[in-house]
Every structure is written in C-alpha cells, then in structure tokens.
Amino acid sequence: MAISKVAVIGAGVMGASIAAHISNAGIPVYLLDIVLKNNRNRNQLAETAIKRLLSVRPAAFMKPANARLITPGNIEDHLDKVAEVDWVIEAVVEDPAIKNNLYQKLNLLCAPDTVISSNTSTLPVSVLIDGLPETFTRRFFISHFFNPPRYMPLLEVVITSTTQPALVQPVIEFADHQLGKGIVYCNDTPGFIANRIGIYWLQCGMNSAIAMGLTIEQADAALQPFGIPKTGIFGLLDLVGLDLMPAIMLSMKKALPETDAFHQISHIPDLVNEMIAKGYTGRKGKGGFYRLNTTDGQRIKESINLKTGQYHISTKPLAVNDLQTTTSSLQTLLLTDDLIGRYCWEVLSNTVCYSADILVDIANNITDIDSAMTLGYHWQFGPFELLDKLTVPWFVERLESEGRAIPSVLKHKRSLYNRVQKKPCFLTPEGHYQAVITAPGVLRLSEIKQQNSAVLENSSASLWDLGDGVVCLEFHSKMNALDFDTLSLIRQSIDKIRQEFIALVIYNEADNFSVGANLKLLTTAINHQSWHDIEVMITEGQETFRALKYAPFPVVGAPSGLALGGGCEVLLHCDAIEAHSELYMGLVEVGVGLIPGWGGCKEYLHRCLHKARQTMGPMPAIIKVFKTIAMAEVSRSAIEAQERQFLSSTDGITPNRQRLLNNAKVKALVMTDGYQPPKAPVFILPGPSARVTLDIALRGFQLVGKASDYDVVIGHQLAQVISGDGCDITDSVDEKQLLNLELQGFMALVKQTQTQSRLEHMLSVGKPLRN
Secondary structure (H helix, E strand, O other), rough: OOOOOOEEEOOOHHHHHHHHHHHHHHOEEEEEEOOOOOOOOOHHHHHHHHHHHHHOOOOOOOOOOHHHEEEEEEEEOHHHOOOOOOOEEEEOOOOOHHHHHHHHHHHOOOOOOOEEOOOOOOHHHHHHHOOOOOHOOEEEEEEEEEEOOOOOOEEEEEEEOOOOOOHHHHHHHHHHHOOOEEEEEEOOOOOOOHHHHHHHHHHHHHHHHHHHHOOOOHHHOOOHHHHHHHHHHHHHHHHEEEEEHHHEEEEEEEEOOOOOOHOOOOOOHHHHHHOOOOOOOOOOOOOEEEEEEOOOEEEEEEEOOOOOOOEEEEOOOHHHHHHHHHHHHHHHHOOOOOOOHHHHHHHHHHHHHHHHHHHHHHHHOOOHHHHHHHHHHOOOOOHHHHHHHHHHHHHHHHHOOOOOOOOOHOOOOOOEEEEEEEEEEEEOOOOOOHHHHHHHOOOHHHHHHHHOOOOOOOOEEEEEEEEOOOEEEEEHHHHOEEEEHHHHHHHHHHHHHHHHHHHEEOOOOOOOOOOEEHHHHHHHHHHHHHHHHHHHHHHHHHHHHHHHOOOOEEEEEEOEEEOOOHHHHHHHHOOOEEEEEEEEEEEEEHHHOOOOOOOOOOOOOHHHHHHHHOOOOOOHHHHHHHHHHHHHOOOOHHHHHHHHHOOOOOEEEEEHHHHHHHHHHHHHHOOOOOOOOOOOOOOOOOHHHHHHHHHHHHHHHHHHHOOHHHHHHHHHHHHHHHHHHOOOOOOOHHHHHHHHHHHHHHHHHHHHHHHHHHHHHHHHHOOOOOO
C-alpha cells in the first residue's frame, strides 16, 4: 500500500508541523482541529496554523507552495474525510479520555486498513487502546515525531502485540524513504528512549551547573568535546521552553517507579520557577538563560547569572577554550581536577550510567539508544558510542574507585561495539556480541572507514573504496573548507580512478558538505600581498574542477547541509547530483567582496542558459544568474535548489540522509554504462548591451537600499563576466574565455581594501559585512 493521502488531527505546533512535513513529501494532508465556541470561522484553528507555518523560522515548508497541499478543516464537519486517507496521525491534547473518544470515531469512519497512530510523548499504548476493539488495535501504533519534524530525523515507534506488522510497514517505509526519518523501535515506557535519557541529561546538567557554580557559558562549552551540540544544556532548554519543564517533570515522576534515578534530579530550581513566572520562558518568551537585549540600537546577547538571577553580557569562557585545545584526550579532560573537569565527569558519568541501567527496560539494544540520541538530540555520539571512545575498562575502574554501582552491561568490561569476522557487532546485556543489522539501502562511510584504509589521503581530503568500482571523495578539513590539499587530492583521485575504478561520488558525513574556499589562507596571502600566489590558487581551482568535469568516468555529488561558494562550485562541475533534501546551496562570494572564481559563474550561467534556450533568449537567464549571485541567494532546501537551477531536473533528492551515499553510488553505477564526458559548452552572449542593462539594475538596487556602494563595484565585475564583457551577440565565447573573465574580476576585487574588510569581518564575526 502506497501512502497517497494523510490526515493529521490536532493543529497545535506539533500537529501542524507534522502536516507541513508530509506536504514536503508531495502528499496531500487534511489538518483538522476542534471548532472554537462563538466563532463564525469553524476552521480557524487549522487555518491559523497553516498561516503560522508559512512565517515560522526555521521554515516548516521546503517551498511555500507546499502549503496548498494542506486542507484545513474541523472534526465536527470534516472528520468523515479520514475515509479517504491511508494514515491518520492523532496529535491532540495529552488527555486519555479525549484521545479514546476520538479513536472510537476513527474506528468507525476509517477504511478497514487505514493506519492510525498517536504522536503522544507521555502516554503508554496500554492506556491509549484500553477498551478499544481489535479492529482498531490491529492498525494502531505510536509514531513520536521530534520538533521541528522537518529538521529532526528521529521517529520513535511503539507497536503492541496486537499491531499487525503488515498494516504498519507501509507507513514505516513512507516515513523512512519520503519523510527522511530514522526509525527507532522503543519499548512502551515513559518518555520512550530519547526523552527519557535526554530529559535526565538536561536536568542533571542544569542542576549540577547551579550546584557547582558554573556559568551557563562554561557549562554549554564544557560538553562540546564529547559531541554535544553547541547549544549545550542551557541553549537547548531555551529552545524547548522552560515553561514546559514543570509539566514534563510531574509527568515523568508520576510514571516512573520510586527506585528510578530520575527522581534524584527531578527538582526544578527556584531560579527557573522565578524565570517562568516573569515570562523568561526561553526563545518563545522574553528570553531564557540567554536573551537578546537591545542597547543603543544594537542587539547584544546576554546570559543569566545562575546565582543572582541577573543578566550580563555573554562572553566565551576562555578557560574552557584553553582546556579544549590543550587536552589530548577525553579521558584526560575527565580526570582534570578543576571545575570543568568535575562538571563534565558528573554529568556524563551519571547520564551514561542511567542509560545503561534502563537499557533493557526502554530498548531492544544499545544501538537503538545510540541512534535515538544522535537522531533526536543531535549528539555526535550516543551514550554507548561515547563510552567506547572512553573505553569501558577505564570508565568502570573510575566508577569502582568512587564506590559507585556498576550497570550490568558494563560489568563485562568489554567494548560495547566490535567487529566479529569483519562484521560490526554490539554487546548484549548478557555479554555476547550480536551483529548490527543495517537496513537495505543504507551505506555508511564511517563503517567503510573502519573496515579499510583510504585509497588516497591527506590532511584535507581522502578517497575511499565503496565497492563495485565506485570510490568516495571525502572532504574533512574544518567546515570542509577547500584548500590546496583538497585540490591536490581531487587531481590525484582523477588519475587513480582513471586507472583502477569506474565512478566517483563526492560525499562526507559532516554537518555541511563544504562552506567554500579556505578564507584564512586567502587572507594570509592578501596580508603578504602575494598576488601571484592568489592567482595560482584561482587558476589551479579552475583547472582542477575542469578536470573533474571532463574526467572519463561519471562524477556524482552527494551534498547535505551547506554547500556554499567553492562547495557549490564543486557540485556544479559534477555530472549529476543526488542531494539530501536539507541542502543550502549558493554562490555567496559577494558576501566577502568577491565573485565566484572557480568556474561557478560559468557553470551556473550554462545551466540557466540551457533551460532558457528552450523558451526564450539569453537575457532572462543572464538576469537570473546576476541576481542570484549578486544577492548571494541560498536555497533553503534541495527542492528550492532545483527551482533555482543549482540542481538540474534530472538530479535526485534523498530525504533520508542515511540513504544518501547508497543512492549516489547507485546513480553513479547506472551512469557508467556507455558514459561519455560532457561536451564543452559554447556561449552566445550579448556583451556590452547586457552589461549596461545589469549596471542599470545595480543602480536600482542601490537606490532602494538593496545594494551598498561596494556591492555596486562587485556587481560591475560580475556583470562583466556573465555578459561576456566585450563580446558580440554574433560571436561565440568558450569556457576558457569565461574562466579568464572570472579570474580577472576576482583579482581586481581581492586587492580592494573593502574586500579585505569583508574577509576579515567574516573570519572574526562569522557574518557578512555590508560596506
């Protein structure tokens, strides 16, 4: 059964956001809620929710037009619409009586095989299905989404002994393949997996910071070496909302037995209660542990003093930064007898021990817990993966030295993950190794790197054998910034593949594909006025990317996250792209006072002109390219990247990032049959007449405040490139001529003090300067 239509009942934040994400998969959705009393608009709750979704940031829709796929309604007039759908998701208030009453109606109205699920995060299945007939329970399960559903890949699933797998499986596959969800099966326990551990960790981290006298900046920075996101403890609490804490704590305390360690950390500090009472509930309120305060027209980040409750200007904790750079291992950090070391050990040891203690109760195995925490809380390592990095014997010996109880799964003092007969395995609570089951269609570069040595490697990039004659080029510098080593390994890889392999995929498992060229290297060269070296760097990049484009084998880019500047240019030179749906792609060089110099102007112009030739002349395409680059426009999804023509209509989009590498490999293998490199394009450009038109447009941007004085200077150089400069409409322009124009424009701008100011500002602040 394919999922062709869905109904979401409950238009609150979660229900509406779930509906939005289902529309991102191109599936029509009914969004229903109650009828407000004394209100003429009976659909007001659902309609208001859709309007809110269109303005919320980060965006709920991958493109605004997806909102048209959501039909608002109410449960009094439109509940019979569920007869048309394949899946009903209940997201109403956490009241068992209200849910049960709704389920009885759904059981009568839905088709016999329509799947029904609840997005509950607190109520057990046994309570939800109490008193309901087998005709309902056979097609019911819990589908717990994480907020915001578009961006958080975890979907926790709880099924019962009465659930028929054959009915539920199509929904699970839809969530996996089309919604991009990592499916984790949970036992029917309070908080399931991720929130059971995550809430414990947050409470432990907050209470320990207050008790030990840390600042919130110290606490949030201290845990980053252990793979905790930069938001840290207090940043995440602000994001979730402090006002939710009392209800969450009360619910968990009621549901968990008195012997559970959760009770020891469930106290909400007086400071937090006072903050809630004053409206400091986090980002959705006046602020939380952090807030933005406007002073003299400037928005300044402030943080609260955990002792006094007063706000002060937030500063980076220098002591923590020094500790991170001087500590050679996580063990050393945890053994450091200072405030930060003691805090890290208390929070992490308690969280890991709690995870191990409740393992059998909440999950099937340790891999499910690690997956839940990495997918649901964006930890780099799950608690058991982190424990393996620390080594189990070391951790257990430290616990023993402190007289603490040892969780049963750790008493074996064995690695929690291992390779048995070259297959990845995990340790069971009984102390035996069991094979890790990888879903069909999932290929992980991290596992390939554990099995084999790199084919080629240097400090910035590596080449890995994916099997079947396909290799993967991985960037791994800081933020995957591109430098001379990256370019060198690309050229080496081309030579190696030509001799020994048949196809190349460019992919990595970092948060971002690439943020572009290494600006620190460029700034250093500028400061030394090494203009020749900069020209060599640009020329070398152009030649390297051209070699990639015309290599005698297919090249498939597989990006996720940011693909900016030079990262975008790499992808524009690929034969094909298989993109993760969360792709933020753009040629953003104007933000640092430059224009694309590694063939980005040329390749993007070629894409836009190729499509325009089917319907119109060159000027609309030239204007589109000019506006996109001059305004540093970035796609907010892969769908939008396709609309902007960064991706072609034949490029693929993969919603589930765990499937991205395999899908890219399959695409590359398909392309090997009869592969021929692309023919070099020939451009017919208007030259001076186009340049004049673009210059007029620039002045218009300047008059309405969309372009600064220096933006006009940059725009003039860009216009020279994409217009063909002095060429005539009757002449043809080849790639090398356009690349030379890119080089000339880049070198003219890089010598300007305003460009140097933009570069320095970006490196110091991380945001573009408008000068």
